[in-house]
Amino acid sequence: MIITTAGRSQSELVSQAKRLSHSYGLPYLERNGAPIERLKRQYQEDIVVVGKERLFISPLQGEEKLFFHPNLAMVRAKRVFKGEEEPLISTAKLKEGMSFLDCTLGLASDSIIASIAVGASGSITGIEGNQLLYFLAREGLASFVSGNDFFNQAMRRINVIHNDHYSFLLGAETGSFDVVYFDPMFHTGINTSTGINVIRKQALTTNISVDVINEAKRVARKRVVIKDHWKSERFDQLGFTQHKRKTSLFHYGTIELTLKKR
Structure with a gap:
């Protein structure tokens, strides 16, 4: 997996993404406005996206966003x-x-x-x-x-x-x-x-x-x-x-x- 941020990278989101990157030993990637689908094609990895409200994962194989909810x-x-x-x-x-x-x-x-x-x-x-x-x-x-x-x-x-x-x-x-x-x-x-x-x-x-x-x-x-x-x-x-x-x-x-x- 690769960790990045949602949309335009805000400092607090970047900090959280880097913390997760360090905690899980996963690479952090500057978003720089790149679409998630492009990042998946380029790196051939699942993408963790840290957003303001929640984080989600965009799996390499699939278009559905995966996120935690106790449902x-x-x-x-x-x-x-x-x-x-x-x-x-x-x-x-x-x-x-x-x-x-x-x-x-x-x-x-x-x-x-x-x-x-x-x-x-x-x-x-x-x-x-x-x-x-x-x-x-x-x-x-x-x-x-x-x-x-x-x-x-x-x-x-x-x-x-x-x-x-x-x-x-x-x-x-x-x-x-x-x-x-x-x-x-x-x-x-x-x-x-x-x-x-x-x-x-x-x-x-x-x-x-x-x-x-x-x-x-x-x-x-x-x-x-x-x-x-x-x-x-x-x-x-x-x-x-x-x-x-x-x-x-x-x-x-x-x-x-x-x-x-x-």
């Missing part, structure tokens, strides 16, 4: 704040103070809900293998401002790590998280919106295999949770108990574990 997480959070049931929270049995590892972070919708559930005394770690999505999620969670302080705080508490989930699990200590979570729906899901499909193309599609789940079972203290299409064969193949929901096209699955000593 459905905000709708789900409103229901949680009203005391309504949230399927992820109830299925994963998330409570105040628990630790949650999201192995397929994407743009962090599920991690935000988990963060609300476990609160300030809990911890949320999100793993994202694709550099573009990692960048969007990490910067977006740190800077997006909603109209709800509890929601903002939940986003800020998420620790975003750039890695593939299998490598991370292999290096994690036994019983180091209460819940380990997978959402392959992010890669092969039913949402047909153009924006989601563009983002999905950028996802790192590491297969969720028996070996991956075995490592997840070692790392999790309480349970491993998966979200998948209701017709998916993964539930049976990987040993999950499928929790059926009549009105939903996706279901959760769980593997309950005996308590491990730290």
Whole structure:
């Protein structure tokens, strides 16, 4: 990726772009009024554009602008704040103070809900293998401002790590998280919106295999949770108990574990 600024470069935007360039080890490019499409053709790279209101990424392959927005997480959070049931929270049995590892972070919708559930005394770690999505999620969670302080705080508490989930699990200590979570729906899901499909193309599609789940079972203290299409064969193949929901096209699955000593 290459980092530049929107439109005419203002000093504050240049400073922010250079900060990001340094933080992520990415080259900074003076915009000098050049169209983004021309920069993509010239450098054959995804372009990060730092704007006054927000930053976005223009992928090399595609015309859609990619930017962070919590979207459905905000709708789900409103229901949680009203005391309504949230399927992820109830299925994963998330409570105040628990630790949650999201192995397929994407743009962090599920991690935000988990963060609300476990609160300030809990911890949320999100793993994202694709550099573009990692960048969007990490910067977006740190800077997006909603109209709800509890929601903002939940986003800020998420620790975003750039890695593939299998490598991370292999290096994690036994019983180091209460819940380990997978959402392959992010890669092969039913949402047909153009924006989601563009983002999905950028996802790192590491297969969720028996070996991956075995490592997840070692790392999790309480349970491993998966979200998948209701017709998916993964539930049976990987040993999950499928929790059926009549009105939903996706279901959760769980593997309950005996308590491990730290």
